[in-house]
Amino acid sequence: MNEDVKxxxxxxxxxxxxxxxxxxxxxxxxxxxxxLPGVRAAIVTDENVGKQHLEVLKQGLEAGGIAxxxxxxxxxxxxxxxxxLQEVVDAVLAARLxxxxxxxxxxxxxxxxxxxxxxxxxxxxxxxxxxxTSLLAQxxxxxxxxxxxxxxxxxxxxGVFHQPKLxxxxxxxxxxxxxxxxxxxxxxxAKYGLIDRPEFFAWLEKNWREVxxxxxxxxxxxxxxxxAKADVVAxxxxxxxDRALLNLGHTFGHALEAAVAYDGARLVxxxxxxxxxxxxxxxxxxxxxxxPDDAARVEAHLKAxxxxxxxxxxxxxxxxxxxxLSFIAQDKKVxxxxxxxxxxxxxxxxxxxxxxxxxxxxxxxKENHPG
Amino acid sequence: MNEDVKxxxxxxxxxxxxxxxxxxxxxxxxxxxxxLPGVRAAIVTDENVGKQHLEVLKQGLEAGGIAxxxxxxxxxxxxxxxxxLQEVVDAVLAARLxxxxxxxxxxxxxxxxxxxxxxxxxxxxxxxxxxxTSLLAQxxxxxxxxxxxxxxxxxxxxGVFHQPKLxxxxxxxxxxxxxxxxxxxxxxxAKYGLIDRPEFFAWLEKNWREVxxxxxxxxxxxxxxxxAKADVVAxxxxxxxDRALLNLGHTFGHALEAAVAYDGARLVxxxxxxxxxxxxxxxxxxxxxxxPDDAARVEAHLKAxxxxxxxxxxxxxxxxxxxxLSFIAQDKKVxxxxxxxxxxxxxxxxxxxxxxxxxxxxxxxKENHPG
Numbered sequence: 001m002n003e004d005v006k007x008x009x010x011x012x013x014x015x016x017x018x019x020x021x022x023x024x025x026x027x028x029x030x031x032x033x034x035x036l037p038g039v040r041a042a043i044v045t046d047e048n049v050g051k052q053h054l055e056v057l058k059q060g061l062e063a064g065g066i067a068x069x070x071x072x073x074x075x076x077x078x079x080x081x082x083x084x085l086q087e088v089v090d091a092v093l094a095a096r097l098x099x100x101x102x103x104x105x106x107x108x109x110x111x112x113x114x115x116x117x118x119x120x121x122x123x124x125x126x127x128x129x130x131x132x133t134s135l136l137a138q139x140x141x142x143x144x145x146x147x148x149x150x151x152x153x154x155x156x157x158x159g160v161f162h163q164p165k166l167x168x169x170x171x172x173x174x175x176x177x178x179x180x181x182x183x184x185x186x187x188x189x190a191k192y193g194l195i196d197r198p199e200f201f202a203w204l205e206k207n208w209r210e211v212x213x214x215x216x217x218x219x220x221x222x223x224x225x226x227x228a229k230a231d232v233v234a235x236x237x238x239x240x241x242d243r244a245l246l247n248l249g250h251t252f253g254h255a256l257e258a259a260v261a262y263d264g265a266r267l268v269x270x271x272x273x274x275x276x277x278x279x280x281x282x283x284x285x286x287x288x289x290x291x292p293d294d295a296a297r298v299e300a301h302l303k304a305x306x307x308x309x310x311x312x313x314x315x316x317x318x319x320x321x322x323x324x325l326s327f328i329a330q331d332k333k334v335x336x337x338x339x340x341x342x343x344x345x346x347x348x349x350x351x352x353x354x355x356x357x358x359x360x361x362x363x364x365x366k367e368n369h370p371g
Numbered sequence: 372m373n374e375d376v377k378x379x380x381x382x383x384x385x386x387x388x389x390x391x392x393x394x395x396x397x398x399x400x401x402x403x404x405x406x407l408p409g410v411r412a413a414i415v416t417d418e419n420v421g422k423q424h425l426e427v428l429k430q431g432l433e434a435g436g437i438a439x440x441x442x443x444x445x446x447x448x449x450x451x452x453x454x455x456l457q458e459v460v461d462a463v464l465a466a467r468l469x470x471x472x473x474x475x476x477x478x479x480x481x482x483x484x485x486x487x488x489x490x491x492x493x494x495x496x497x498x499x500x501x502x503x504t505s506l507l508a509q510x511x512x513x514x515x516x517x518x519x520x521x522x523x524x525x526x527x528x529x530g531v532f533h534q535p536k537l538x539x540x541x542x543x544x545x546x547x548x549x550x551x552x553x554x555x556x557x558x559x560x561a562k563y564g565l566i567d568r569p570e571f572f573a574w575l576e577k578n579w580r581e582v583x584x585x586x587x588x589x590x591x592x593x594x595x596x597x598x599a600k601a602d603v604v605a606x607x608x609x610x611x612x613d614r615a616l617l618n619l620g621h622t623f624g625h626a627l628e629a630a631v632a633y634d635g636a637r638l639v640x641x642x643x644x645x646x647x648x649x650x651x652x653x654x655x656x657x658x659x660x661x662x663p664d665d666a667a668r669v670e671a672h673l674k675a676x677x678x679x680x681x682x683x684x685x686x687x688x689x690x691x692x693x694x695x696l697s698f699i700a701q702d703k704k705v706x707x708x709x710x711x712x713x714x715x716x717x718x719x720x721x722x723x724x725x726x727x728x729x730x731x732x733x734x735x736x737k738e739n740h741p742g
Contacts, residue, residue, distance in 0.1 A: 086453045093522055093528055094524070117492075121488075121519075121529050121530060121531055122528065124519065124532055125531070125609075151460070153464045154464075157464055157493065158460055158494075159495050160491065160492055160496070160531055330467075
């Protein structure tokens with residue numbers, strides 16, 4: 001027996017397991033075959049992950065008696081578009097997979113979101129398994145069933161809710177990631193502490209080095225993160241309420257990503273979230289909702305792990321504050337014209353603030369703009 | 372007070388009403404506004420319907436205080452593709468509609484399926500209202516939440532389940548349809564009798580002329596059809612069982628549509644279903660499941676109303692029996708390689724037959740092939 005940690009996502013008929021542990025890619029066939037006997041698989045991956053790990057996965061599937069075909073896409077956020085969606089859909093249909101067969105997302109968040117969307121619309125919904133290969137995807141995008149692509153008008157504006165049947169988070173695969181990418185994923189780990197688990201945030205302040213270096217602390221941090229997200233998702237599968245808390249740092253973060261035109265050389269998603277979280281805490285302090293000491297504590301931790309925490313940390317010029325505000329207004333978390341933010345009363349005390357005045361946001365952006 | 376007939380589709384949280392009666396297009400704003408106060412709307416329509424009825428709808432919405440924009444697409448089955456889907460999605464986003472706003476499908480089945488799909492994926496699911504303008508759409512595609520587009524590999528292979536909030540079936544609008552189109556829609560009306568309502572089929576044999584000419588018999592036939600479909604859908608929203616009965620005539624029908632490359636000049640959907648239903652009854656007789664007299668009765672009724680009922684009624688050459696079989700095999704109603712058909716034990720006694728031998732289907736197609 002292996003010693004994977006199991007997190008159950010309690011969604012009734014759509015409940016599923018997240019397995020977390022080293023070597024799961026090579027054992028994928030056994031784990032999938034146990035839950036979905038007799039299926040065939042279409043693997044969707046990107047060039048980077050494919051080069052390093054596709055053969056191991058294919059052999060792991062074959063060892064479990066699962067025949068597979070694969071689709072290899074260019075790496076990067078730009079792949080989350082309509083053309084790539086159509087390419088994946090066509091490839092799955094060309095492989096003559098049926099509704100009961102499985103699409104496997106094998107990569108980071110881009111691959112997970114894109115192929116989950118494809119799995120959700122081919123034959124109006126096929127089986128779907130996530131094998132996330134980045135820390136970000138393991139703790140965030142692979143849990144919760146949100147799938148989608150970007151539009152010229154914003155990130156993730158088009159997609160469906162489609163829950164996986166299983167998530168396999170191979171913690172050893174993370175050792176092959178560039179450190180910058182691992183670090184960006186860590187921003188989402190810290191996020192769960194900041195939302196409503198202050199003791200987890202304090203644990204991270206002490207143990208983050210061990211999370212980076214690997215071993216039990218890494219597995220523990222991933223499991224805690226998945227549990228935190230699974231709890232929120234089980235309460236609010238379709239994001240009509242509480243689930244919006246998961247967007248802590250994302251309103252500012254998405255706007256910054258859009259402002260650099262999703263140029264990963266300048267800013268990747270997790271880095272945007274890191275800056276966004278720091279700004280959300282600083283903005284909350286400016287609105288007299290939280291102590292400036294808490295904002296400083298968040299900033300200090302992000303800085304300690306080597307994450308960007310302010311707009312000035314983004315290389316190159318940014319659009320001005322007015323332009324940033326209009327990126328925020330086009331973000332999907334706008335309800336009937338009022339700006340909705342996740343703000344906080346302190347570490348682990350975040351809440352959904354509706355009707356945040358545009359003028360306050362603009363003034364805050366101006367104060368914090370590096371230009 | 373108007374005297375619309377109301378059919379309730381019982382889907383729990385996703386329950387909705389179908390209103391059936393004359394003049395509903397002009398009263399759309401009041402009916403939508405009552406259920407979805409404060410929304411804005413994006414109308415999706417085609418050139419034919421737009422030319423005749425768009426102004427009436429826009430004024431009807433305005434009278435109910437609903438501001439709207441509109442997207443007008445080319446008419447016809449070819450519009451059910453990825454490019455048109457993207458066009459609708461982009462237009463809805465460009466209009467800056469939010470999740471709580473509404474996409475209105477205003478047209479036949481093509482417009483309904485396409486814009487329902489778009490509504491299902493913009494912001495992971497927006498409000499959706501159907502105002503079907505063809506008989507086919509009123510009794511079939513507007514009820515049940517199936518949405519989608521065609522793929523080069525087959526019809527409706529890509530889509531989502533997305534229930535409308537309301538369906539408005541304006542029976543007066545049907546007077547502006549070409550007779551051929553009305554007649555094609557009538558095939559789906561007859562289908563509900565053939566599935567499990569033998570007394571409704573007998574009623575249609577007597578009253579079909581009044582259904583064609585308009586008035587109370589038309590409203591009654593549409594309401595009966597919607598009730599029949601709503602019953603099946605409420606039992607099996609996601610088509611894991613019983614709902615497949617609605618595919619009576621569709622396995623042969625889709626194959627014939629594919630065989631003429633969806634050329635509406637040769638065969639429109641309802642006509643394919645008519646031939647498909649006649650073939651399903653004749654095939655059931657050949658397999659000694661039903662009496663040949665029942666097949667003859669179905670054929671006679673279809674012939675009486677002026678519908679095609681055999682492959683020889685399709686103008687032009689058809690691919691040979693082997694090619695037709697391969698179109699059937701690629702149809703989505705294939706489960707793990709076995710052919711699934713809706714067969715019958717007589718009028719109103721249809722059932723789902725799995726594992727129908729390919730050899731029997733091929734022999735039957737050869738016997739009935741006009742070439």
